[in-house]
Amino acid sequence: MKPISFKRHRFPADVIRQAVWLYFRFTLSIRDVEELLAQRGIEVSRETVRCWVIKFGPLIAANLRRRRQPPTGRWHLDEMYVRIGGRKMWLWRAVDDEGEVLDVLVQKRRNKAVALKLLRRLLRNPGVHPETITTDKLASYGAAVRELGLKGVHRPGGMQANNRAENSHLPIRRREWKQQKFKSQGSAQRFLSTHAAVYNTFNLQEHLIRRSTLRTFRAAAHRAWAEATAAA
Template sequence: MQSMDELFKGRHFEREVIVLCVRWYLRFKLSLRDLVEMMAERGLALAHTTIMRWVQRFVPEFEKRWNRFARKAGRSWRVDETYVKIRGKWTYLYRAVDRDGQTVDFRLSANRDVKAAKAFFRKALETQGRPPVSITLDGYAASHRAVRELPAQSSRWKDTRLRSSKYLNNMIEQDHRGVKSRINPMLGFKVFDRAAVTIAGVELLHRVRKGQFNLGRLHVRGQAAPAIWNAVLSA
């Protein structure tokens, strides 16, 4: 993993400005041009495309650094898909939370089918490092079929129970709102890969807000957000 100096080497702007712009864009309902105006009030001349490039460049690096401190989610997963428009076409954001509302994982997919559902479950298993005790779904048949077929592909899924409950899945549907409330003001994406990176950043900030990271050893309890981010990225 690159050091902080290496990560931001050659950038025209200081790393504090870059981190602030990326963090604010992903966390708050701000457009790129809103951020340009806000930075101009601080004497910084930025183009909105510069901030867009920062998001694409640094979100994967921020994820790596924050994930070193991630707590594992619980083993009762609530899984659902929501919709994201890319170049005028609906795509599908697979998401899961545990029984306490902590984010398990997410995956953007061009399709909503058995193959896409399996890809999401495999990604979630890799992220968490352990299979769930139960997976709760709504009535969508492809996701049910994917869960039923997983044990044949890996014995790690053999003890996972499948449940179907609209009531229990209210939690994941409510959690979608925290992500969609930030995605919707972005007014649609143009490129799938860029959308995936941006959504990963939104999901990261959503997890940070929910306190899904163990930062005790960094001694940042009670610190302001800039200090916390600097500590995480520097660790």
């Protein structure tokens, strides 16, 4: 895990960490984060918060990904459309059966080439091999798994069979609405990749565990965040 340098910034590292955490952890806009900091007596401009998010978000996400345990081999793949700069684009996502976001791709096409690209990125994850790959009935998935020799683990089905992936789109839809749509393909990819790492860390599935277990998991998530944002 690589320590993060907060040098040459006017505000303390703790303020920067808090701003980035608020933005990616909750469905907040840059303006919301600015006002929350102002309520605590910290006067920061929206542009400063935006620069912190762009600079430190990917660094923190990379550290969070390095310390995560390997996901399960039961994958769910799905794609949804998003409007970026007035153009219809496709957000391809892969999650495991526990809701862990495995990868995110923002692409212009909805075809075999993109399905192959997503699967190859997943297969490069060390120590993880698919036990099952559940998708919708899009023919691109079938062509991609055949080319990669994974037809035996492919489970094509409808929305109900792939409900895990369908439900995982909901946080993204909320963020898309809050941000008044994504502004460019590159910024959407950068934001969603960082958001996925933070989401995985703090997605504790509270409705499935006891309160005492939740406290333990929540403390572990905050320790992971503290380690990922440790200053150099």
